[in-house]
Amino acid sequence: MRALPIKTAAATVALFTASVFAAEKIDFAKDIQPIFKSTCIECHNPKKVKGKFRLDNKADAMKGGKEGKDIVPGKAEDSLMYKLLITKDEDDRMPQDKDPLPKDKIEKIKQWINEGANWPDGVTISK
Numbered sequence: 246m247r248a249l250p251i252k253t254a255a256a257t258v259a260l261f262t263a264s265v266f267a268a269e270k271i272d273f274a275k276d277i278q279p280i281f282k283s284t285c286i287e288c289h290n291p292k293k294v295k296g297k298f299r300l301d302n303k304a305d306a307m308k309g310g311k312e313g314k315d316i317v318p319g320k321a322e323d324s325l326m327y328k329l330l331i332t333k334d335e336d337d338r339m340p341q342d343k344d345p346l347p348k349d350k351i352e353k354i355k356q357w358i359n360e361g362a363n364w365p366d367g368v369t370i371s372k
């Protein structure tokens with residue numbers, strides 16, 4: 246029985262930590278916009294529309310590109326955007342011709358899509 250209080254304490258800490266992280270929802274302007282701006286927009290803007298995909302405004306981003314819808318709100322695993330971030334195929338991977346995004350940024354985008362890909366109206370991204 247002596248070990249029990251320690252286990253309980255550890256479980257409480259784990260639960261607490263999990264709930265703190267779960268409570269932290271993605272904020273588009275703070276978490277996502279800077280990633281798109283620094284690593285994606287140069288190839289997905291109104292003048293340079295690689296893959297027929299624009300990422301400078303919500304309507305075009307949600308509409309998708311050459312392959313159709315790229316962001317499926319609520320379903321990162323079904324979203325081509327997410328698949329292109331994690332693919333091992335260097336020719337297909339985004340951002341193209343660059344190093345892959347760090348894991349924490351990929352996780353943020355995944356969480357953003359899974360939380361419904363919220364993009365506040367009127368927010369645009371420029372180079």
Ligand code: HEC
Binds near residue numbers: 295298325329
């Ligand atoms: C250096 C240029 C470049 C950068 C930077 C870049 N992309 Fe792309 N992207 C492309 C090209 C080229 C294609 C088309 C690939 C093809 O059709 O084979 C594409 C296609 C896509 C598509 C698929 C569009 C469709 O429906 O066919 C998505 C989604 C995408 N990019 C997302 C991103 C994201 C997210 C980033 C930033 C993390 C990014 N890209 C950065 C060049 C780029």
